[in-house]
Amino acid sequence: MLFRQPGILYFLFLLAIPIVVHLFKLRKFQKEYFTNVELLKQIQLQTRKSSVLKKWLTLAMRLLALGCIIFAFAQPYYPSSEKSLSDSKTFIYLDNSLSMQALGNNGPLLPRAVQDLLSYFPQDIPVTLQTNNQTFQNTTLESIKNELLELNYTNQPVSAKELMLKANQVFSKHSDSQNNLLLISDFQNFSPARFDSIHTAGVKTRFAIQKSINQTNVSLDSLSIEDGENENLKIKVWIKSNAAASEIPISLFLEKELTGKSSLSFKKNETQTTEFSVPKKDKIKGYLQIEDNGLYFDNRLYFANDYSKKIKIWVLGDANNDFLKNIYTPDEFDFNPISSEKTDYTDLMAQNLIVLNELNAFTPGLIESLVKFHKNGGSLLIILPENTDLNAYNLLLRNLNLSNLSKKTETERLITTIHFSHPLFNDVFEKSVLNFDYPKVASYYRFDSSSSSKLLSFENDDAFFANPSANIYLITASLQVANSNFKNSPLIVPSLYKVAKQSFATQQSYYLLGKINTIDLEQTLDKNEVLSLKNTGSDYIPLQQQQNNKVSLTFDEFPKTAGIYEVYLKDKTIKSIAFNDDRSENIQSRDETTSQNSSILSYDSTAKLLSELKSQGKEKQFWKWFVIFALLFLVAETLILKYIP
Structure with missing residues (x-):
């Protein structure tokens, strides 16, 4: 004393x-x-x-x-054995993810956490406050009070490792003092125990675990739009519930008008589907809505699509095209076989994909047109004939800045390897398949390609199906029945279908916020023209690139909120695009495993944590x-x- x-x-x-x-x-x-x-x-x-x-x-x-x-x-x-709060550095993580919409004992979790932070933490002490999508560096709560009170929810996730890296950047200049790391979250994405392995010496870590009083949540998970009967569209929606629920109403709105209603009852952890039939139109937009007392960000699912656009495909060659016609169906593709004797290639530049299906001869004009087509962003699929004219094909490949074909290998080979890591096979296979019915070829042409460009390869690691350059795909063997049974393999459909789909990024029914999304529009822009994306209270210019007769739009950080957005060229509406929040935040898989580290403390409320922290370093009088x-x-x-x- x-x-x-x-x-x-x-x-x-x-x-x-x-x-x-x-x-x-x-x-x-x-x-x-x-x-x-x-x-x-x-x-x-x-x-x-x-x-x-x-x-x-x-x-x-x-x-x-x-x-x-x-x-x-x-x-x-x-x-006190501890330094006072004013003498130490404090880093606060405030979770503003979508799951913080849940109701706690005193209302929604996020607004309650903000109020506790403003009420119990000293307003004049410098802190660094990190949310999922914002950083307030070396400031005071008094100076950012308005920003905190207006803090919005975000679908942007954050990991325990990311938080520690950001906190250590702040603490690195104050390693000689005691530092405080405060985490206010419902811990949907990580548990307090995960900080044991990445905890830094000299940092006092405290958790305020935000708990909801209602764990029941019904969510609109996903939807698909397909052709229905009698010239109608069928809208099929998947709905999930993590607890038993009865008579949940589901409403369909088209152009903001109520078009259909239904209701479903659920058992615990059950997924159900329901369907709506609507008149078929080239363009459709609207949303589905449910009534639920859990999280509300997943109670509405927006959609918009334009069915008037089809991917344009030209097929040049002397071989039979029936297998291609079966893959490139009229509902998605504008498939046009072109005679090899055609000499007018004026319309070639308007295509999205050119397939050279075992074409035997090239004219100089065709080679020039194909090279120009590729430079302008068009896609090429080259299927070699059984008796390939190496001089003609190597001339084409050299003009495309690719390596030459080698002489024909007349040895039967099995196609044994699928390169699952290649982007073309994203979302095609649920898992890696090692044992399958291997297709075979009787002969092929060797083509030097790196392992990263191979999609399918033989048992000796030679390439059968390769992607040697952007938007160029090469099959090194004839697909005639006498030479290969690849046409009968289940691999042919996803392989050639994805080649066509990547030639033009047709619109999906909706896109997830926070992901990198690319959409192609069949639009030609003048030199000073740009496309903009607008919604109520939102207007910005997305990343865009003019290629051939299309404009590629890329969305990453923006937009921020779910809804239907309009693409404008000046004052003219070009297209409607729907964005929805990622549903991963509604899984309700909280891990409350406590930490075994004595310097990591856990509290069941923000008020308790901040009250104790406020008295840190104060002597007992x-x-x-x-x-x-x-x-x-x-x-x-x-x-x-x-x-x-």
Whole structure:
């Protein structure tokens, strides 16, 4: 124990005064004579004993009271082992993910956490505050109060490792002091225990776990739009519920008008589907909506599509095209076989994909047109004939800046390897398949290609299907039945279908926010023209690139909120695009495994965490206790004087 005014303790010598007064305060007794003094002797003995006890008790109370008063004025305190909050660096992570929409005991989790932060944390102490999508560097809560009160939810995730890296950047300049890491979250994406392995020495980590009172959530998970019967479109929607629920209403809105209604009941962790039939149109946009008391970001699912655009495919060659026609169906593709004798290639530049299906001969004009087509962003699929004219094909490949074909290899080979890591096979296979019915070829032409460009390869690692350059695909063997059974393999459909789909990024029914999305528009722009994306209260210019007769739009950080956006060229609406929040935040898979690290503390509310943190580094003061005891001793003295005879 230490004292702020130790000099006051010299007044303890004053305790000698009541001792002297009590010890030397003498009373004189006068003797009176009686005939029978036996009774008076007993009374005198009892009175003297009571007087001595009362005197010593009074002395003790006065000494204790005076001593407590002296100690109180000396201001005793016990120093803290921690540095004060103002002397340490503080990093606060405030989770504003979509799952923080859930209701807690005092309302939605995020607004309640913000209010606690503003109420319990000192407003003038510098901090670094990190949300999922914003950083407030070396500021005070008072200066960012308005930003916190207007903080919006985001679909942008953050990991424990990312948080520690950002926190360590802040703490690196203050390694000699104690640093505080505060995490306010519902911990949907990581648990407190994950910080054990990445915890940094000198950092005091505290968690405020935000808990919702309602764990039940029904969500619109996904939808598909397909051709239905009688010239109608069929909108099929998948709905999930993590708990039993009955009669959940589902509404379909087209152009903001109610078009259909349905309802479903769920068992725990059940997914159900329902369908709506609407008249078929080239362009369609709207949203589905449910009534649910859980998270509300997944109660609405937007969609928009333009079915008038089909991928344009030209096929040049002398081989049979029936297998290509079966893959490139009329509902998605504008498939046009072109005679090899055609000499007018004016319309070639308007295509999205050119397939050279075992074309035997090239004219100089065709080679020039193909090279120009590729430079302008068009895609080429080259299928070699069985008896390839190496000179003609190597001339084409050299003009495309590719390596030459080698001589024909007339050895039967099995196609044994699928290169699953290639981007063309994204979302094609659920898992890597090692054992399958291997297709084979009787002969092929060797083509030097890196391992990263191969899609399918033979048992000796030679390329069968390769992607040697952007938008160029090469099959090194004839697909005629006499040479290969690849046409009968299940691999042919996803391989050639994805080649066509990547030649023009046709519009999907909706896109997920926070992902990199690319959409191609069949549009030609003048030199100073740009496309813009607009919604109510939102207007920005996306990344765009003019290629051939199309414009590629890329969306990454923007837009920020779900809804239907319009693509504008000046004042003209070009297309409607729907964006939705990623549904991964509604999984409700919270991991509350506690940390075993003693420097990592967990709290069940933000208020408790901040209240304890606020008192960090403050010494424990005892002067109030001494004042209280002094008063108690004075009261005790009064009672002794009054009630002890």
